[in-house]
Amino acid sequence: MxxxxxxxxxxxxxxxxxxxxxxxxxxxxxxxxxxxxxxxxxxxxxxxxxxxxxxxxxxxxxxxxxxxxxxxxxxxxxxxxxxxxxxxxxxxxxxxxxxxxxxxxxxxxxxxxxxxxxxxxxxxxxxxxxEPSQALYRTERTLIITDWYNDVCRTTLNSWYLSPSNPDAIEPIPDGIAVNGKFSESLFVNANGEKLIRFRIINAAAFSMYTVSIDGLQLKIIELDQTPVKPYTVSSFAINVAQRVSFCVDLNQFNQSIVPSGLAPTKSIYIRITAMADMYPVDIATYIPPYKTPSVLFPTFFNPSYLAYLTFGSSNSLPTYPAHQEGSNPPPPGNISDTNLLDARPFYRTNIPNANHYLKLVVDFYEDSSGIVRAYFNDITYGSNPLNLTSTKKLKKLRSSPNIPLLYQMTQAPNGIDIPPPIITSDSPLPSIQSDKYGHYLIPYGAVVDIYIENRDAGEHPFHLHGYSFWIIATSENPQAENLYAGDYVQRDTVSVPASGWAKLRFVANNPGAWLFHCHIEWHMDAGLLAAFIVGPQQLAAQKFTYVPPPKKFCQ
CATH class of the missing domain: 2.60.40.420 (Cupredoxins -  blue copper proteins)
Incomplete structure (x- = not known):
C-alpha cells in the first residue's frame, strides 16, 4: 500500500x-x-x-x-x-x-x-x-539525454522531412548526443566520495533510443517513468524517447580487475550511452542527408557512442584503462529487447480492474495526395481538418487547431459533442471506442479501456498519454507478460511499441479533459501521429471546471 x-x-x-x-x-x-x-x-x-x-x-x-x-x-x-x-x-x-x-x-x-x-x-x-528504495542510495545524479542537430529543427529539418523530396520519409538523423548539455567525453559526474548513488535517466531526445551502462557495475532499477519498482538488477537497459529510468549503483562493488595489469588503479569509470543504430532508417556510418550543414562540432557522420566519466572523488579524472578495451563493456541483460522492462515489478501492488471498453489504434505511414508521407492512426493523420478561425459559433464538431483548444470546445458544448458512441465490432467483445474521423475519440468517464496498438511500421515507436499513466499488459516482445504478471502489471506514461509489433495497455478514464495520445518522436508528431482522447465532457462540467480564455492575442 x-x-x-x-x-x-x-x-x-x-x-x-x-x-x-x-x-x-x-x-x-x-x-x-x-x-x-x-x-x-x-x-x-x-x-x-x-x-x-x-x-x-x-x-x-x-x-x-x-x-x-x-x-x-x-x-x-x-x-x-x-x-x-x-x-x-x-x-x-x-x-x-x-x-x-x-x-x-x-x-x-x-x-x-x-x-x-x-x-x-x-x-x-x-x-x-x-521513497521505498531510499536505503539503496545517499546521493542523486540526473542525466538528461538529448539529440543534437547542427540545423534548426523547426525550419530546415521539418520542411525537408515533410516534403515530396523525401519520399522514403527518412527522419532527420541526429548529428550528435548531448547529456546535460555536454558532448561525448566532456561530462564528468563526480561521486564526491559517496558510494551509494541514484541515477535518474531522462531520454529527452527527438528521435533516438539508447542503451545505458556503467563499466564494472550492476544497475539496480528502482523506478520506471514515475512508478517505483522493486529493485531489479541489470547490467544495461534500453530507454526510448520520453521514458525515464532510475537506478542505483554501489561503488563498493566496483572491481578494479577491469583495469589491465601494469596500469594504475582507476579513479573513474565510463558511463556508456549508446544510440541504438538499428532504429534509424539508414546506415548512419555512411548516410549524408541532402540538407547537411557541416559543423565544427559534428562534421560528417553520427557517432552513436557517448562516453561520460563517473569519478569516485570530487575532482575530475580520466579512467586509466582504454575506453574500448575488450571486457570493459558489460554483457547485455537477459531481455535487452524489452525496452519497457516489463519484468520489473511495481513496488506497490494496485487494484487493476477488468477492461470494459476497447480501442484499437493501427499505426501506418503512407503518402498523402500531395506526395508527402504522413503518419496515421486508423487511417487518420491528426490536424487534417483545420478550423475556420473566423468562426466564433459554438460547434458540436471538434476541430483541431492551435487557436481554439479542444478543452475550450468541450466546455462550450459538453452535451453535444458530435462523436459516435462506442459500438460492438469484430475486434473485441467489448464496446469499441469510436472517433469522429478527425482523430478525436470520445471516451466515457470511468471507462476501463484496453488500448491495442498495432504497429505496421518497420520502426519502434514511443507512445505517451497526457493526463494519465497506464498499465502495460503485454507487447509483442513480451507477450507472456499478460498471464505471467496478471494483476501486477507495471504502470508507465510512455510505452515503446516494437517495430512491426503490438502493445496492449489499460487505463481508467477518471480524469476528464482533452488529452493527447501520440508518438513522442518529434518527427512523427509533425507527420500527424497523434490522437486526442475526449474524456468525460459532462463530468468536466459537473466538477465545475471553468476554462478561462486567455487574452485575445493568444488565440488569434
Missing part, C-alpha cells in the same frame, strides 16, 4: 524562453530556458503547488508541457497547444499553476513548433515523502 499523500507548499518560478547560443563552435540558435540548455532543474516535493511564470522572448509562439503530471483539476495547465491552450505569443507571458503530482522523475519540454527538438527541455524531479 502506498503511503498517504500530504499537502505541500507553493513554489514560484520564473522562466524566460528565448534563443541562446551555448556552443562557440555553432551558430545554431538553441531554444533555452533562462538562457540555459538544458533548462534549469525543477526540484520540488510531491503535492507542492507550482506557479511557473513563462515569459516568451522568441519570435514565435511557445508553450511548456509538464510531462507525466496528471493535472487533475488544472486540465488547462497541461501545455499542449491545440488541446489545452493556445500558444504563448511573442513578448507575452503565462503563469502555469498546478500540483506536483505524481512524484518521481520527469521533465518539462516544449510542445509546439519542434522547439523541444531545438533545446526546450529540462528535468523535473518530484520527491516523494517516502
Amino acid at each position: 502506498a503511503p498517504m499523500a500530504t499537502e505541500g507548499v507553493v513554489r514560484k518560478i520564473t522562466f524566460t524562453v528565448d534563443n541562446t547560443y551555448p556552443y562557440p563552435q555553432s551558430s545554431k540558435p538553441v531554444v533555452g530556458v533562462n538562457y540555459a540548455f538544458p533548462g534549469p532543474t525543477i526540484e520540488v516535493n510531491e503535492n507542492d503547488t507550482l506557479q511557473i511564470r513563462v515569459i516568451n522572448k522568441l519570435p514565435q509562439g511557445t508553450t511548456l508541457h509538464w510531462h507525466g503530471l496528471f493535472q487533475r483539476g488544472t486540465q488547462d495547465m497541461d501545455g499542449a497547444v491545440g488541446a489545452t491552450q493556445c500558444p504563448i505569443p511573442p513578448n507575452a507571458e503565462m503563469t502555469y499553476t498546478f500540483k506536483a503530482f505524481p512524484g518521481g522523475t520527469t521533465w518539462y519540454h516544449g510542445h509546439y513548433l519542434d522547439q523541444y527538438a531545438d533545446g526546450l527541455v529540462g528535468p523535473l524531479i518530484i520527491h516523494r515523502a517516502y
Whole structure:
C-alpha cells in the first residue's frame, strides 16, 4: 500500500524562453530556458503547488508541457497547444499553476513548433515523502539525454522531412548526443566520495533510443517513468524517447580487475550511452542527408557512442584503462529487447480492474495526395481538418487547431459533442471506442479501456498519454507478460511499441479533459501521429471546471 499523500507548499518560478547560443563552435540558435540548455532543474516535493511564470522572448509562439503530471483539476495547465491552450505569443507571458503530482522523475519540454527538438527541455524531479528504495542510495545524479542537430529543427529539418523530396520519409538523423548539455567525453559526474548513488535517466531526445551502462557495475532499477519498482538488477537497459529510468549503483562493488595489469588503479569509470543504430532508417556510418550543414562540432557522420566519466572523488579524472578495451563493456541483460522492462515489478501492488471498453489504434505511414508521407492512426493523420478561425459559433464538431483548444470546445458544448458512441465490432467483445474521423475519440468517464496498438511500421515507436499513466499488459516482445504478471502489471506514461509489433495497455478514464495520445518522436508528431482522447465532457462540467480564455492575442 502506498503511503498517504500530504499537502505541500507553493513554489514560484520564473522562466524566460528565448534563443541562446551555448556552443562557440555553432551558430545554431538553441531554444533555452533562462538562457540555459538544458533548462534549469525543477526540484520540488510531491503535492507542492507550482506557479511557473513563462515569459516568451522568441519570435514565435511557445508553450511548456509538464510531462507525466496528471493535472487533475488544472486540465488547462497541461501545455499542449491545440488541446489545452493556445500558444504563448511573442513578448507575452503565462503563469502555469498546478500540483506536483505524481512524484518521481520527469521533465518539462516544449510542445509546439519542434522547439523541444531545438533545446526546450529540462528535468523535473518530484520527491516523494517516502521513497521505498531510499536505503539503496545517499546521493542523486540526473542525466538528461538529448539529440543534437547542427540545423534548426523547426525550419530546415521539418520542411525537408515533410516534403515530396523525401519520399522514403527518412527522419532527420541526429548529428550528435548531448547529456546535460555536454558532448561525448566532456561530462564528468563526480561521486564526491559517496558510494551509494541514484541515477535518474531522462531520454529527452527527438528521435533516438539508447542503451545505458556503467563499466564494472550492476544497475539496480528502482523506478520506471514515475512508478517505483522493486529493485531489479541489470547490467544495461534500453530507454526510448520520453521514458525515464532510475537506478542505483554501489561503488563498493566496483572491481578494479577491469583495469589491465601494469596500469594504475582507476579513479573513474565510463558511463556508456549508446544510440541504438538499428532504429534509424539508414546506415548512419555512411548516410549524408541532402540538407547537411557541416559543423565544427559534428562534421560528417553520427557517432552513436557517448562516453561520460563517473569519478569516485570530487575532482575530475580520466579512467586509466582504454575506453574500448575488450571486457570493459558489460554483457547485455537477459531481455535487452524489452525496452519497457516489463519484468520489473511495481513496488506497490494496485487494484487493476477488468477492461470494459476497447480501442484499437493501427499505426501506418503512407503518402498523402500531395506526395508527402504522413503518419496515421486508423487511417487518420491528426490536424487534417483545420478550423475556420473566423468562426466564433459554438460547434458540436471538434476541430483541431492551435487557436481554439479542444478543452475550450468541450466546455462550450459538453452535451453535444458530435462523436459516435462506442459500438460492438469484430475486434473485441467489448464496446469499441469510436472517433469522429478527425482523430478525436470520445471516451466515457470511468471507462476501463484496453488500448491495442498495432504497429505496421518497420520502426519502434514511443507512445505517451497526457493526463494519465497506464498499465502495460503485454507487447509483442513480451507477450507472456499478460498471464505471467496478471494483476501486477507495471504502470508507465510512455510505452515503446516494437517495430512491426503490438502493445496492449489499460487505463481508467477518471480524469476528464482533452488529452493527447501520440508518438513522442518529434518527427512523427509533425507527420500527424497523434490522437486526442475526449474524456468525460459532462463530468468536466459537473466538477465545475471553468476554462478561462486567455487574452485575445493568444488565440488569434
